[in-house]
Every structure is written in C-alpha cells, then in structure tokens.
Amino acid sequence: xxxxxxxxxxxxxxxxxxxxxxxxxxxxxxxxxxxxxxxxxxxxxxxxxxxxxxxxxxxxxxxxxxxxxxxxxxxxxxxxxxxxxxxxxxxxxxxxxxxxxxxxxxxxx
Amino acid sequence: xxxxxxxxxxxxxxxxxxxxxxxxxxxxxxxxxxxxxxxxxxxxxxxxxxxxxxxxxxxxxxxxxxxxxxxxxxxxxxxxxxxxxxxxxxxxxxxxxxxxxxxxxxxxxxxx
Numbered sequence: 001x002x003x004x005x006x007x008x009x010x011x012x013x014x015x016x017x018x019x020x021x022x023x024x025x026x027x028x029x030x031x032x033x034x035x036x037x038x039x040x041x042x043x044x045x046x047x048x049x050x051x052x053x054x055x056x057x058x059x060x061x062x063x064x065x066x067x068x069x070x071x072x073x074x075x076x077x078x079x080x081x082x083x084x085x086x087x088x089x090x091x092x093x094x095x096x097x098x099x100x101x102x103x104x105x106x107x108x109x
Numbered sequence: 110x111x112x113x114x115x116x117x118x119x120x121x122x123x124x125x126x127x128x129x130x131x132x133x134x135x136x137x138x139x140x141x142x143x144x145x146x147x148x149x150x151x152x153x154x155x156x157x158x159x160x161x162x163x164x165x166x167x168x169x170x171x172x173x174x175x176x177x178x179x180x181x182x183x184x185x186x187x188x189x190x191x192x193x194x195x196x197x198x199x200x201x202x203x204x205x206x207x208x209x210x211x212x213x214x215x216x217x218x219x220x221x
Contacts, residue, residue: 004151033209040217042199043152045209087151096167097210099144099151 002026004100006088011106012078020073020086020103028093034062034073035087043087083107111136115200115213122220130185130216132200141183145169146197158183194220
C-alpha cells in the first residue's frame with residue numbers, strides 16, 4: 001500500500017526552531033512536497049524535493065533522503081503566524097499526489 | 110490575476126439531493142484535481158483530469174461524478190449515492206511537469 005506518516009501535533013515556542021518529520025512508502029517516487037494549511041483555508045505550497053539533500057527557502061528548509069523514505073521540514077525563528085497544519089505529500093510513479101494527514105503546529109508566545 | 114476559483118465557499122443541501130461544486134482556473138494548466146478533506150484527515154483524491162474530455166477516478170470516487178468539457182473548468186457533482194458528503198472540498202491544478210499544486214479556496218459542503 002501507499003502510506004505517508006507524520007506526527008499529528010507539535011508545539012513549539014515563538015523564536016525557536018521546529019522539525020516536522022515525514023516518512024513515506026509509495027509506489028514509485030517523483031518528488032515530495034510540503035504545504036502549509038491554516039484552519040479553514042486551502043493549502044499553500046512551501047517546498048519541493050526530488051533529489052536527496054536540503055533545500056533552503058528563507059526561514060523554511062526541507063530535507064529528503066530517498067533511500068530512507070524520509071523527509072523533514074525545518075522552521076526557524078518561529079512566528080505566531082506559523083501556527084498551522086503542515087502537509088507532507090508525495091507524487092508517485094503515476095503522477096498522483098498522495099497526502100499525509102498533516103501535522104498541526106501550535107506556537108506558544 | 111491568475112488563479113483557481115471555487116464557488117460557492119459554503120454550501121448547504123438536504124440529504125438525497127445532488128449538488129455541483131464549481132472549479133474554474135485561468136492558469137492554462139492541463140491537469141486538474143478534486144480532493145476531499147475531513148477533520149483530522151489528509152486530502153483524499155476523488156477525481157483528476159490531465160486533458161480535456163478525459164478524467165480518471167481517484168481513491169474515493171464512489172458517489173461523485175465530474176466532467177472536463179473545457180480546459181478551464183472541472184465541476185464536481187456530489188450525488189445522493191455519496192454516504193457521507195459533508196466535508197471540505199478542494200480543487201487544484203498543476204501545469205505539465207512537476208510543480209506544486211495551485212489550490213482553490215475550497216467549498217465547505219454541509220448536508221443536513
């Protein structure tokens with residue numbers, strides 16, 4: 001089967017760093033996405049990884065290890081507005097994107 | 110500005126009625142998708158279309174139907190055969206190749 005696992009909830013403090021992990025098992029691999037979704041809103045694209053390694057984009061970085069079926073999203077200098085759900089998603093060999101259930105991140109002042 | 114428009118934002122229907130959710134994009138994207146999201150759940154694929162006049166079932170297509178007569182439009186009909194239609198429905202599009210989705214703002218359907 002196809003499966004994407006990520007923690008259900010995490011809590012961090014404003015100004016700190018948090019790492020959200022994602023493991024996946026899919027039929028083929030054509031890339032991994034991270035999306036941010038605020039409550040009641042549509043997801044917005046954060047990052048895309050298809051090769052192993054770290055992609056940095058401002059305060060957000062995403063890492064991929066294809067051999068381990070593992071990715072993480074790193075958020076630095078956390079702000080209150082980063083309180084949201086973070087969705088890990090994988091595109092399989094059929095070009096279908098499969099989503100994890102999301103990680104709800106709570107930021108404390 | 111280019112984007113995806115979903116309408117309406119909120120929709121209420123009585124049990125047993127069919128309802129159609131609109132999705133229009135002016136991004137010139139080939140592929141369009143419909144997802145359903147339930148509380149605490151990830152997005153689940155209902156239907157997708159990669160070209161006009163062609164579409165494929167996703168993981169939870171039962172009780173839903175779609176059409177793709179124009180590149181810009183991909184309406185979703187929730188039929189009375191769908192057992193639990195109350196959910197947040199998201200339409201997305203993607204250009205050819207591998208890029209992130211562009212999502213519409215979603216339609217929250219409540220069946221009473």
